[in-house]
Amino acid sequence: MKPGAPLGADLAIPVLAVGFAAYFFWSITDLAWEAKANGVIVGTALVVLAAIQIVRIAVKVAKGEGSLATDALWQPGDVLGKRIGMVLVTVAFIALLQVLGLTLALFLAMAAALVIMGVRSLAMVLGISGAVAVAAYILFIAVLDSAFPHGLIEKLLA
Amino acid sequence: MSWEFIANQFAAQFGLWWVIVPGILLGIVVGILPGFSPQNTLIMLLPLTLAIPVEQAFAFMVSLYCANHLAGGVPAILVKIPGSGGAAATTLDGYPMTQKGQAQQAIVLSFTASVIGGLITTLATLALLPWLSQIGLYLRSVEMVVVMLFGLTLIAVIAAKDTLKGMISGFFGLLIGVIGTDHIYNAPRATFGFLELYDGVPLVAALIGLFAVSEALVMIEEKMIVATEGRERAMRASWADTLEGLRLTVQKWWHIVWTSFVGLFIGIIPGAGASIAAFVAYQQSRMWSKHPELYGTGIPEGVIAPEAANNGVTSGTLVPMMALGVPGGTTAAVMMIVLQYHGMVMGPRLFTNNPELAYGVFVAMAVAYIFMIFTILPLARYMARIVLIETTYLAPIIILVTVVAAFAERQYLFDMALALVFGVIGYIAHKTNYHVTAMLIGIILGPLFEQYLVRALRISQGDITVLFSSTLGNVLWGFLVLSLALPILKRYFSRS
Numbered sequence: 163m164k165p166g167a168p169l170g171a172d173l174a175i176p177v178l179a180v181g182f183a184a185y186f187f188w189s190i191t192d193l194a195w196e197a198k199a200n201g202v203i204v205g206t207a208l209v210v211l212a213a214i215q216i217v218r219i220a221v222k223v224a225k226g227e228g229s230l231a232t233d234a235l236w237q238p239g240d241v242l243g244k245r246i247g248m249v250l251v252t253v254a255f256i257a258l259l260q261v262l263g264l265t266l267a268l269f270l271a272m273a274a275a276l277v278i279m280g281v282r283s284l285a286m287v288l289g290i291s292g293a294v295a296v297a298a299y300i301l302f303i304a305v306l307d308s309a310f311p312h313g314l315i316e317k318l319l320a
Numbered sequence: 321m322s323w324e325f326i327a328n329q330f331a332a333q334f335g336l337w338w339v340i341v342p343g344i345l346l347g348i349v350v351g352i353l354p355g356f357s358p359q360n361t362l363i364m365l366l367p368l369t370l371a372i373p374v375e376q377a378f379a380f381m382v383s384l385y386c387a388n389h390l391a392g393g394v395p396a397i398l399v400k401i402p403g404s405g406g407a408a409a410t411t412l413d414g415y416p417m418t419q420k421g422q423a424q425q426a427i428v429l430s431f432t433a434s435v436i437g438g439l440i441t442t443l444a445t446l447a448l449l450p451w452l453s454q455i456g457l458y459l460r461s462v463e464m465v466v467v468m469l470f471g472l473t474l475i476a477v478i479a480a481k482d483t484l485k486g487m488i489s490g491f492f493g494l495l496i497g498v499i500g501t502d503h504i505y506n507a508p509r510a511t512f513g514f515l516e517l518y519d520g521v522p523l524v525a526a527l528i529g530l531f532a533v534s535e536a537l538v539m540i541e542e543k544m545i546v547a548t549e550g551r552e553r554a555m556r557a558s559w560a561d562t563l564e565g566l567r568l569t570v571q572k573w574w575h576i577v578w579t580s581f582v583g584l585f586i587g588i589i590p591g592a593g594a595s596i597a598a599f600v601a602y603q604q605s606r607m608w609s610k611h612p613e614l615y616g617t618g619i620p621e622g623v624i625a626p627e628a629a630n631n632g633v634t635s636g637t638l639v640p641m642m643a644l645g646v647p648g649g650t651t652a653a654v655m656m657i658v659l660q661y662h663g664m665v666m667g668p669r670l671f672t673n674n675p676e677l678a679y680g681v682f683v684a685m686a687v688a689y690i691f692m693i694f695t696i697l698p699l700a701r702y703m704a705r706i707v708l709i710e711t712t713y714l715a716p717i718i719i720l721v722t723v724v725a726a727f728a729e730r731q732y733l734f735d736m737a738l739a740l741v742f743g744v745i746g747y748i749a750h751k752t753n754y755h756v757t758a759m760l761i762g763i764i765l766g767p768l769f770e771q772y773l774v775r776a777l778r779i780s781q782g783d784i785t786v787l788f789s790s791t792l793g794n795v796l797w798g799f800l801v802l803s804l805a806l807p808i809l810k811r812y813f814s815r816s
Contacts, residue, residue: 172752175485179488183495186509197504201509204495208494208495211488234751235751248715249740259733275715276713279540279712279713290717306728310727
């Protein structure tokens with residue numbers, strides 16, 4: 163391993179795992195043993211494994227073989243904006259689904275996502291977004307009659 | 321059971337082509353799309369399958385089921401998104417083959433391994449049915465606990481470059497799989513206050529998040545899925561590549577045969593399923609290979625093993641259902657409901673009272689596989705073209721469409737948000753080499769693992785040493801320890 167290799171990102175999953183195990187233990191405190199036996203066994207094994215990993219990284223950092231930098235999660239920097247943008251568009255899509263209905267919400271979210279990804283041709287943005295929204299409408303609304311929220315377009319086409 | 325009887329069964333099933341072909345086509349669509357499981361599709365189609373005669377209903381269901389197992393490998397190879405848990409192991413070498421510009425060969429290999437593996441194991445099942453049905457009887461809750469831990473350990477050892485990271489991922493998944501109410505008191509555990517989690521973590525949302533969303537967030541770092549050096553080769557892909565895939569199939573025929581039998585035997589164990597079978601076959605294939613170091617870099621054997629095993633499972637899963645009345649998986653359970661609705665009683669009597677149906681199911685499966693090779697093989701060339709789409713377009717489509725598909729399983733908007741949460745966890749895991757496959761398999765096995773563990777503990781009145789009380793279980797523990805120790809010993813001896 164290169165001296166000073168960023169190892170902080172390697173701690174993310176063990177820390178998440180230990181945090182979740184702690185919450186799991188707390189949530190089963192008052193339950194009967196049958197309801198908590200499995201969680202205790204699996205959770206304890208998980209905490210032990212995560213602790214070994216944390217100690218392993220701590221030893222490397224102490225020896226100067228690594229640092230606690232979290233570069234692996236954010237690199238390469240030039241696509242970080244796109245990545246965060248995609249997550250935010252998805253959050254907005256799910257939030258607006260109830261109001262706009264599947265077809266319109268998907269069309270708008272797809273258009274926004276394509277723009278964030280760097281597509282500048284209006285024809286491409288509208289064409290791809292439209293095609294995806296129409297396909298989703300046909301499959302989920304017209305054919306499968308799923309319980310997706312209905313908005314303006316679904317009501318017009320009903 | 322005479323040869324004449326079997327020949328008549330084949331003739332009858334070929335006559336049902338008009339039910340089998342639509343079943344195959346629907347199964348392929350359902351298999352390619354993550355979020356659409358065969359069991360959900362069969363449940364949606366229950367009004368149809370309950371209305372038509374039982375022979376036709378079963379031919380349709382079996383065709384859909386087999387085609388689904390076959391098609392799950394397509395997105396696993398092309399975009400590293402397994403269509404189902406059983407295709408998760410296919411990503412290990414299938415996706416690297418795509419990156420090298422060999423997507424078409426990988427898809428052809430996946431199809432041929434699936435069809436040949438499925439066909440051979442189905443014919444073997446037909447011949448060995450009375451004996452195979454006994455295997456499940458030897459596995460009680462203690463052995464099942466060890467089988468599942470063994471499966472998870474294998475995945476951690478095989479899939480992850482770092483075994484400790486693989487184990488952390490696997491156990492993290494196993495604990496996530498326990499979210500929800502327990503089986504005995506219905507007491508909620510770690511649900512974060514969400515009623516939607518009382519039934520447990522929805523598998524489709526976990527699958528979509530961990531594979532599709534996280535992979536799309538990673539893939540935007542490159543212009544295309546195919547690496548620069550493989551791009552030209554992928555653009556030049558022609559029918560010759562399909563023939564090359566077929567040539568590789570002929571060359572590796574023995575590999576297909578024995579890995580499909582691994583799938584068959586694991587399929588017979590109730591609950592074990594395609595996910596474990598594919599990984600065990602992949603591990604065995606690597607263990608017996610002359611060049612194990614090449615696994616994971618995109619080699620044909622790495623696609624053949626999981627795909628042949630994954631389809632070997634299809635006939636195996638139906639064995640305990642037909643012979644014992646214990647469904648080997650969820651799809652088998654749906655099929656059992658249809659059979660029971662038509663007044664069929666599962667168990668050994670089915671073979672004497674209704675042999676046309678009992679053996680006909682497996683004959684229908686064999687016929688479906690024969691039809692499949694002609695239906696799907698010509699499509700490989702066109703399917704492989706998807707990798708030439710730039711990630712600028714591909715990533716938004718994958719993220720938004722698969723998040724929409726997360727809704728399909730339970731029809732909760734909550735599941736779409738959950739898929740995004742799993743996507744972020746999967747992204748962190750991807751970037752730090754904590755294997756998402758181990759995590760997903762842990763989530764899949766979680767509820768079943770708890771069921772068997774609690775059953776074993778209740779029998780022993782809480783004594784945990786019950787897990788070491790059976791000979792077969794102890795042998796499996798030995799294999800588990802060996803699978804963890806062998807890589808360490810191998811490294812030690814190669815250094816010295």
